[in-house]
Amino acid sequence: MHRFWSGCAHWLVFLAVCASLPALARGPAAEWVDRYDVVWDTPSGSAVGSMPLGNGDVGVNVWTEQDGDLLLYISKTDAWSEIGRLLKLGRIRIRLTPNPFTSSRFEQALRLRHGEIRIRAGDGGGRVHIRIWVDAHQPVVRVELEGRPPFAVQAALEIWRDRPRLFTGEPDKFSAWQVLGPAEETADTLWSAGDDRIVWFHRNPRSQWALTLAHQGLGEFAQRAADPLLNRTFGGMLGGVGFTKWDDRTLTSTAARRRHCLNLVLLTRQTATPEEYVQALDRLAREVAHGDIERHRDGHRRWWAEFWDRSWIQVHVPDSGRAGFKPILPTSLPLRIGADSEGANRLQGVVDGVYLWRRALRPAEIAAHAGGQPPRRDRDCVVGWDLEGESERALVASAGRRLVAKAVGSLEPTEGRRGRGMRLSGGYLEVPHERVLDLSEALTIEAWVMPAGEVSGRIVDTTRAGTSLGYCLDLFPGSAPRAITAAGTLHAPQPLTPGRWAHVAMTFDRGTGEYRLFVDGRPVAETVAPPHDPDELARAWTLQRFLNACAGRGAYPIKFNGSIFTFDMPETWGAPRTAATWQADADYRRWGGAYWFQNTRLAYWPMLAAGDYDLMRPFFRMYLDALPLAVNPATGRLHTSLNQSGAATGRLSSSEPNLQNIPIRGEEGRRIRQAFVAAPGAVLIAADYSQIELRVMAHVSQDPGLLGAFERDEDIHASTAAAVLGIPLTEVTKDQRR
Structure with missing residues (x-):
């Protein structure tokens, strides 16, 4: 269990899927x-x-x-x-x-x-x-x-x-x-x-x-x-x-x-x-x-009452668990200096000195460091790199934990603010994730940077690109400093001057909620973090289920790019929308009308847990309706490609389309088998080497019991069923053997 969630063990979360829990079928009358x-x-x-x-x-x-x-x-x-x-x-x-x-x-x-x-x-x-x-x-x-x-x-x-x-x-x-x-x-x-x-x-x-x-x-x-x-x-x-x-x-x-x-x-x-x-x-x-x-x-x-009584999530938190502000949500991603989680948004310029602290430094301390005072290396200093190592391929931290930052791409030692620095011109540094870097309760990140131009780029980043999980100190838009955490996003009002050194820092304290961004020792943006709301999980789940229900019973699946709730935007990418720049209206959606499974599936996976099976029908219907595309017009059949060197779920499988050799233990399996029909004058045979996995295990292990059983031509599956069920071998039925 992740440390963040294990620390919230006092939360009591109820997920009741009523279809499988008859005792809760009526639910709490949807008042919740x-x-x-x-x-x-x-x-x-x-x-x-x-x-x-x-x-x-x-x-x-x-x-x-x-x-x-x-x-x-x-x-x-x-x-x-x-x-x-x-x-x-x-x-x-x-x-x-x-x-x-x-x-x-x-x-x-x-x-x-x-x-x-x-x-x-x-x-x-x-x-x-x-x-x-x-x-x-x-x-x-x-x-x-x-x-x-x-x-x-x-x-x-x-x-x-x-x-x-x-x-x-x-x-x-x-x-x-x-x-x-x-x-x-x-x-x-x-x-x-x-x-x-x-x-x-x-x-x-x-x-x-x-x-x-x-x-x-x-x-x-x-x-x-x-x-x-x-x-x-x-x-x-x-x-x-x-x-x-x-x-x-x-x-x-x-x-x-x-x-x-x-x-x-x-x-x-x-x-x-x-x-x-x-x-x-x-x-x-x-x-x-x-x-x-x-x-x-x-x-x-x-x-709607029946829909809400179908399943729900409720979070109950004792009064002692409600204090404090929203924490920084950790990730398992590496810490990167000069790039984001996907290796993009690479910083162009020189970096000299990157320090992380497990507390929010006081404004006076930030100002002192910006004025040239070396950071005090006390026990609250988690890690610090002066970026003055002899090797440009790996740098060992000079303060705090001796974490190693490995180079990815091209890095160049150069003159720094206080000695040697590291020029980032396409490369970056990467530190494998360790729990000491999570910093959920409080943090300070500070660095000396000299941007090469008015271009964006990450300084220190543990976030998953496009989210507020983790923490990020970077330059955006242009060379303007920015801080990102679950507490919000802070923007410096002015960009850094290209070719000039600047001290950039961010601090966060969950105890007080204070969240600040500093440039050259002066706070340029600050706010108070939103209160910590454990019920946020249930609220997000409930509202997303509502959106799915609003658009999930139609003739076509839910569109991943806006569902049916697109609208005209008065601004796009921060620029005012005018007739001269963009004429998008409420019909506009990026990537158009195509359904991409990689994105469309995201709306449907949670429906399995929620019991919203009726909302999944349009999704499956779309793929079923497309099956005729795979029919060979000359034969009127689907000709699949058999995977002859492997199996799936222990049985023969195929692709294009994906058809499985379905067991026939139940009525559904027997009906599916009826779809596999040989051409006139031909016979369809599915050959299976019986108990091949057990035979390989017997050969590799040289277990006398297994070897003897195969020498005697025993039916291992039937013998196992007899032992488990406590019945004579002769009484084991075909279904029990399976």
Whole structure:
């Protein structure tokens, strides 16, 4: 057990998977999930401050802007465009008159137990309650509004794909990453429904599917299978009792009332004509409208109650375990001087003196060291390298533990700040991990550096790249010092001057929560670490399960790059988004619509532990649906490649596709065996050298008992079963022998 976790042995963690624990099947009635609700007390500035919600297929991003407009981005798991991008369906803007959001009182809450968002605005004179939920059993978003005095509602559809769009270069092309050459998406269609409903859709008049298959050497398959993109049409219908159409994009309430309800019905379907799609959408809308809203809401809430009672994690911590601030989370990675955990972000410049302490040095001590006073080598000094070794291949620490820093790549001894230093020009130093380097409770890291230019690079790093596990002191952006731990990220406001020596240090003390970054002995950034919250694990698990449930029951698996909750970003990589620099919108997702197993699997592994098997079906269905790609058109069969020099699970195995010689002890195994059929006039034989592992063991060990058993041609498996079960050898059945 890792030291960090063993130190938290007083935590009592309950993971109850109800499917396997009948005694806990009813769970704690899902009240426990209330503690993980997300509650905001101010409106959002943009979609960046949106809340996700969904029913497994339909999703919405919900936020309230400063002026009181309520907005919903609409998404669906099967809204694939003609070039294979997973698109939003549109955006809905809801405006109330009079506007209750002018009051200082505001609350937007994600209520996990019921799978809904509730918004409260206004004070005694005018108060409004809004409930938004995506029906767990129907493809409909319901917006319920209630308040006093009576108020009017306007709901408008906003679409940005109002003209054909050609993708030709970066960064837009990166959102259609799997497409060769220029690609075009058609505009959305506003349909004149002729009644008091808004109807719109996107329709694919062409498809990238056949071209993609041809590029992958599978062009022949396109002649034998249906194109899943061609004529795919996805959109929706917005309506509600007591609403009338203002124009093709806008509905308004016919009068001010105390209660309003809007229904947003979504549908994806491949149809021969747009008219057929609208007819199907109209039939679906009538089905959705059948029955009262309370009955639909009760059914929706029952689904979520059953979901939360399926499994849960709860963390109970005695009062004595709640003190202190968040610790630095250790890693098992090496400590590197001049590079990150992947050997990237290499420092360009000269380093002279790197010291680590197991306490936070006082600001006066940091200032003294920056002024030239040699570091005092007391018992709190974990390790220090003056970087003045005779060998540029390995440097033994000159203070604290005698740890060896080995060179990776090219290093060059050179003139340093106080003597000799080490020039890093592509190489770096690596120290194997030792527990003494974990420094979870307190630390100081200090170093003299002279950057070669205004370029980024690691000074000291134990973090896993892209995370806050461990600790990191580096230069970023440019040559500006930065500190990274679980307590947060600190940035120096100014970059270091290239070609000039600077003393850089970071300190952290879990006892006080003080976290500081120093340059030349002066603090340039500081904060107090967040309180240590042991319940963070359960909160993260619960919210991730919620996101999976919101997008995990659709026609396609959860996308690893944003799921169905992408949104337009007002800034990208720190640069303002303008029409001149980037035209990305809510449809943009890096790496496009492709499913990469290496990333997609990450959302699905935890579902096994949670018992969320229903959410895994789209994942397996995608691969099952792709199996026809492996069928040989000449024979109509899957021809696998047998692994003739080895076995998997003790039986013959194969690849491309991966097919195993399944045991036939159960009904499932017998059904799978039926799929292995020899060609006419041929016989399929699976030959197995019986008990070969035991025979090899007998030969190598020369055990008299084993050798004698084989000489007598005994059945070792049957003999073992008889001994274990305590029955005569003659009574051992085939199943017992296995």
